[in-house]
Amino acid sequence: MKILVISATFPPVSSGGADYALRLCQNIALRGHDVHVLTSKINNVVRDKSITVYSIIQRWTWSELGRVLEVVKSVKPDVVNLHFGGFLYNDHPMITFLPTILRFIDPKIRFITHIEAPIGCRVYLWPRTIRVTHRIVCELFRSQDVAYAYGTLLRDSDQVIVLSEEHGNELCKIYPRLKAKLVLIPPPPLMPIVNLKSEQAKGKLSLGSSSILVYLGYLYPGKGIETLLESFKLALQKNADMKLIVIGGSPEMLLKNVGRNAYAQEMRDLADKLGIANKIMWTGNFDFDSEVPSLYLRAADLGIMPWDWGVHLNNSSFGAAACHGLPIVTTNSPTSEDVFVDRENVYLCPPKDPAAVAEAIGQLIADKGLCEKLSKGALVLAKKWFSWDTATDKTLAVFSGNSNEDVNE
Secondary structure, eight states, rough: OOEEEEESSOSSSSHHHHHHHHHHHHHHHHTOOOEEEEEEEETOOOTTTEEEEEESSSSGGGGHHHHHHHHHHHOSSSSEEEEOGGGGGGGGGGGGGHHHHHHHHTTTTTEEEESSOOOOGGGGGGGGHHHHHHHHHHHHHOOOOOBBTTTHHHHSSSSEESSHHHHHHHHHHHHHGGGGGEOOOOOOSSOOOOOHHHHHHHHTOTTTTSSSEEEEEOOOOSSOOHHHHHHHHHHHOOOEEEEEEEHHHHHHHHEEEHOTHHHHHHHHHHHHTOOGGEEEOBBBBTTTTTHHHHHHHHHHHHHEEEOOOOTTTOOHHHHHHTTTOOEEEEEETTOOTTTTTBBTEEEEOOTTTHHHHHHHHHHHHHHHHHHHHHHHHHHHHHHHHOHHHHHHHHHHOOOHHHOOTTTTT
């Protein structure tokens, strides 16, 4: 197949979606398919010899629709795969009508949308002229079938790939008829994985003999960093021979979008205020092809990811930790998938409960048998849900029109 992936972000942009788009393209290209990528105008955009990259779109507005269509006409793809989140496209609605527009140009093109997060375009942020134009376009495309924040994406995409059951359920509330087109494909690890034993990795990183706790993922509000730091302080009161490594940096676009550009520094200041700064290593961002994050995961004894919203299959950092066989302490919610089983493949705590997380840390440091059980369970979970081979197989089945999987299967 000839495949055109459209993603507003691409490495070196600091974004999970950027890394995911690149990894997916690389894995599809390895299967012998012709992969092209249309992305934003990005300084020093990463290029791969197996992928053709067009880094040309400035703001993703109606005025740039012509450039998008020029690439489509030039590539002549069998499949267009849009990676979507409203804020990634500056909340402008142009991209949300692309499947309908392409149907007029070439009805044979399959249009597949990846929903990175169920956050549509906040058109209300734009000036009145844009909002009025959006209303007119909605009317032109039969407004009764148009979701205001998603345009015709949910209606006219041939299929929609979601990263978790929760995302699919949220989208079906907006457009109930979407259910028949949903496919669940969680994101596998976004990093290269090294094969070393824990002690070898500890020696390579000069981490000594202390118990190593790791948090993996970008730092932004909702990721439970406050809970992480407070629980680590409580755990240190019972066992001082521990270190915490925070693996990951700042997703610039997201932090700008929520008005918290200095969030990572805020968390460092909080660690200092709690008196635990000397026990924490903050790695910051890594290059997309760095093996160092995997080294830290290999060296770790426990993974601690106390997200405010609970664990879900879309959390690629959980998948990466699970692929390394780490015992993982995380949080649950009423919408967490039932594949996460407490004390079987994960240790679950209530969100925003530092005392519960600290207790879990203490129990696992003391109970090697439970750690081994969670480690084996995490590897089983990873093999089923967070494998690149599986994700690539499922994605290509969707692209070719051979998938009829339901999001809840």
